[in-house]
Amino acid sequence: CKLEQQACLASKQLTVRCEGQCPCPTPHSPAGDSKQELCTGQDLADLGDRLRDWFQLLRENAKQNGSGGLPASPTSALERSVAATCKEAVGWMFARLDTSGDLFLEAAELAAINLDKYEVCIRAFFNSCDTSKDGRVSAPEWCFCFWREKPPCLRELEKIQIQEATKKKLGTFIPSCDEDGYYRRAQCEPGGGECWCVDQHGAELTGTRGH
Incomplete structure (x- = not known):
């Protein structure tokens, strides 16, 4: 119901493309392929869109309920800093995840987004965000990851x-x-x-x- 509500607010139409995990298998990537082979550039771009919609829904629910469902940021200065480079719900989610307040997301902090069961490309997506390859995702890397253009x-x-x-x-x-x-x-x-x-x-x- 929440997904349908957010789709309505965003003027998007939902349809069932396939059963099982995302992304849907294609003729070139059958269901038996490895996760690495499944996660193409298109898959990562589509996953970023889905996550952004989900973050927006969580943010709207937090406004209504007075809670984000995730640990709160330790300081409002963090949110202001991320907001300077990030947009809307994407920056809001970064502030929720960055429990240390150091403007970096470590693996343990990213693990709070527990979607491995539903999104087989989630790890590949976050790995692609870490453009500096230092094992963590900075605020600018996080923002760029969700607002990169499709191929x-x-x-x-x-x-x-x-x-x-x-x-x-x-x-x-x-x-x-x-x-x-x-x-x-x-x-x-x-x-x-x-x-x-x-x-x-x-x-x-x-x-x-x-x-």
């Missing part, structure tokens, strides 16, 4: 889907993306038409067009 090819596909759903633009070229959401090197028109090469961000390489 360019995946972002283009989502834009095309929205345009076609609203009938704003039909007959658009649909790019070929790799499992991490970037452009595949070879792009071709449908039906065996013209092909060309691009870099991972979709920029066409000069002199590569041909049939």
Whole structure:
């Protein structure tokens, strides 16, 4: 019920994509694959979106109940410091988790988000947040992790889907993306038409067009 309530507030529509754990298996990543193979760049971006929605729900509940359900931050100065670099519920959750008040999340503090049973990519997600590879997540690393952009090819596909759903633009070229959401090197028109090469961000390489 809480999930449906938050989806309504965020103007999102919920559907059951698959049974079992997230992320859903794909034709290229069957259910029997290892966790590392399951967690693509797209999976991590989608997980960040789900966690951000969950943090928002916890924050709203905390406002109503006067409690966040997690240990409170030791000082309001911490929240002000994180709020300067983080946005809304993401910064709020960092302050709740950072029980030591040192503006770093250690493994024990991250363990308070106990979602391993439901999200097989949760460890890979937090590992990806630790860009300095020092075994802990700083406030800037935490914020960037939740507000990073989706890979360019995946972002283009989502834009095309929205345009076609609203009938704003039909007959658009649909790019070929790799499992991490970037452009595949070879792009071709449908039906065996013209092909060309691009870099991972979709920029066409000069002199590569041909049939």
